Amino acid sequence: MRIFHDKRTRKRCKIYAMLRAQEKRAHRSFHTPGHKKNGFDITELSYSDNLSCPRGCLAEAESDVAEILGANKSFLLTDGSTAGVYSVLKAAKLQGASSIAVCEASHKSVFNACAILGIAPLVYPQQTRNGIPFPPTMYALNEEFPDLFAQADAIFLTSPDYYGNVADLNGISAYCRENNKLLLVDGAHGGHLHFDRALYAGEYADLWVDGVHKSLPALTQGAMVSARTETLADSLRQAVDFFRTTSPSYPIMASVEYAVKYPRNIRLENSVTEYARTNDRIYFGGDWTKLCVVFGETAFAAQAYCEKKGVYPEFCDGNVVMFYLSPATRQKDFRFLQRFLGKLLELFPLQQKPSELKRAIVTPKNKETEFCELHNSAGKVCAANCGLFPPCTPLLCVGERITEEKLRLLETADNVYGLRDGKILIFKD
Numbered sequence: 174m175r176i177f178h179d180k181r182t183r184k185r186c187k188i189y190a191m192l193r194a195q196e197k198r199a200h201r202s203f204h205t206p207g208h209k210k211n212g213f214d215i216t217e218l219s220y221s222d223n224l225s226c227p228r229g230c231l232a233e234a235e236s237d238v239a240e241i242l243g244a245n246k247s248f249l250l251t252d253g254s255t256a257g258v259y260s261v262l263k264a265a266k267l268q269g270a271s272s273i274a275v276c277e278a279s280h281k282s283v284f285n286a287c288a289i290l291g292i293a294p295l296v297y298p299q300q301t302r303n304g305i306p307f308p309p310t311m312y313a314l315n316e317e318f319p320d321l322f323a324q325a326d327a328i329f330l331t332s333p334d335y336y337g338n339v340a341d342l343n344g345i346s347a348y349c350r351e352n353n354k355l356l357l358v359d360g361a362h363g364g365h366l367h368f369d370r371a372l373y374a375g376e377y378a379d380l381w382v383d384g385v386h387k388s389l390p391a392l393t394q395g396a397m398v399s400a401r402t403e404t405l406a407d408s409l410r411q412a413v414d415f416f417r418t419t420s421p422s423y424p425i426m427a428s429v430e431y432a433v434k435y436p437r438n439i440r441l442e443n444s445v446t447e448y449a450r451t452n453d454r455i456y457f458g459g460d461w462t463k464l465c466v467v468f469g470e471t472a473f474a475a476q477a478y479c480e481k482k483g484v485y486p487e488f489c490d491g492n493v494v495m496f497y498l499s500p501a502t503r504q505k506d507f508r509f510l511q512r513f514l515g516k517l518l519e520l521f522p523l524q525q526k527p528s529e530l531k532r533a534i535v536t537p538k539n540k541e542t543e544f545c546e547l548h549n550s551a552g553k554v555c556a557a558n559c560g561l562f563p564p565c566t567p568l569l570c571v572g573e574r575i576t577e578e579k580l581r582l583l584e585t586a587d588n589v590y591g592l593r594d595g596k597i598l599i600f601k602d
């Protein structure tokens with residue numbers, strides 16, 4: 174498989190070695206999966222270990238990965254970071270956390286998990302600058318919303334976020350330790366940061382998710398969830414058991430082990446960082462894998478132009494177009510991107526300084542809800558979180574007054590979540 178291209182990394186991978194060895198043996202498949210093709214896509218057989226009670230290559234891979242990430246225990250996930258987020262929140266609940274501070278630009282899985290687990294999230298508003306949401310600062314904890322954070326048994330952060338912003342993990346973890354709170358981190362976009370301990374979630378968090386497939390060379394849906402201590406690991410083990418599939422994909426698991434063991438690409442990191450820091454149309458939040466190019470009003474047109482030229486960015490939020498890199502990005506592809514962006518920035522100048530998409534949360538007069546045509550919903554109060562997909566973070570939250578500007582964004586975006594047949598759920602007047 175092309176994904177396992179690095180020979181030296183491959184040699185250190187326990188799951189890959191098991192799969193390769195078996196490929197050379199006779200194997201008639203009278204087991205799942207139904208395609209009967211064997212190869213790497215097998216099921217849990219006598220030689221391939223079992224993810225629910227690993228003793229062989231899966232146990233070794235999990236243990237190697239935990240050591241690299243600096244965890245007491247790490248669990249392989251083939252259900253994306255979504256399963257990791259659910260597991261972290263469930264484990265925190267098993268540890269007695271019932272109120273959890275959650276930032277409003279959290280991924281939809283966070284709100285869904287809270288709903289399923291009966292956690293009432295304490296949602297804190299985020300600052301935005303040039304339309305980009307920022308993680309909370311110590312100022313937010315101590316000065317802006319001290320009561321909200323004081324009430325919480327745990328703080329849930331996303332770091333880095335989809336824009337590459339890295340939270341003040343050092344400050345917030347010290348606050349959590351002093352105040353006896355759990356620190357939970359969604360690192361769906363930060364698997365590669367284990368190389369850079371100062372920025373890495375696992376250096377500070379009690380429980381954290383690494384979305385390996387997003388920023389490291391793993392197959393889509395490959396992720397890890399980890400715990401700092403043995404006690405937390407026990408809760409996480411129980412939690413993972415609730416949400417993990419009983420048919421884990423071996424290609425995905427093998428690719429996660431491979432991706433975590435994949436070498437650092439320091440040359441690329443330095444070139445990208447230098448480029449991002451010296452280009453004033455590029456927003457740089459601290460994480461080199463995310464190049465956020467600011468276009469303002471012309472963002473969707475710029476994205477369409479890219480795709481016409483066969484260049485596919487990660488997402489466009491109507492302001493920023495984000496290009497995702499990884500240690501497996503080739504230097505020549507980055508050089509291409511630099512040339513391409515040079516042209517793109519000339520073609521699509523920043524037309525208008527993007528406005529701050531501030532939230533106006535109100536208490537609805539009526540608790541009854543109904544679906545309303547998007548174009549008729551300005552001024553109404555939103556009754557279900559919705560937003561662009563990706564980044565899958567709410568553009569409008571429950572209780573928020575719907576503005577023309579946000580409506581326009583929802584109408585223009587290619588993919589949205591939280592709407593039904595183009596209608597938005599609102600509280601009746």
Ligand SMILES: Cc1ncc(COP(=O)(O)O)c(C=O)c1O
Pocket residue numbers: 252253254255256258279280282331334335359361362384394396563564565
């Ligand atoms: C911040 C964040 N958390 C969690 C997820 C869920 O990850 P996955 O798609 O791997 O389930 C995403 C997905 O984009 C995300 O952006």
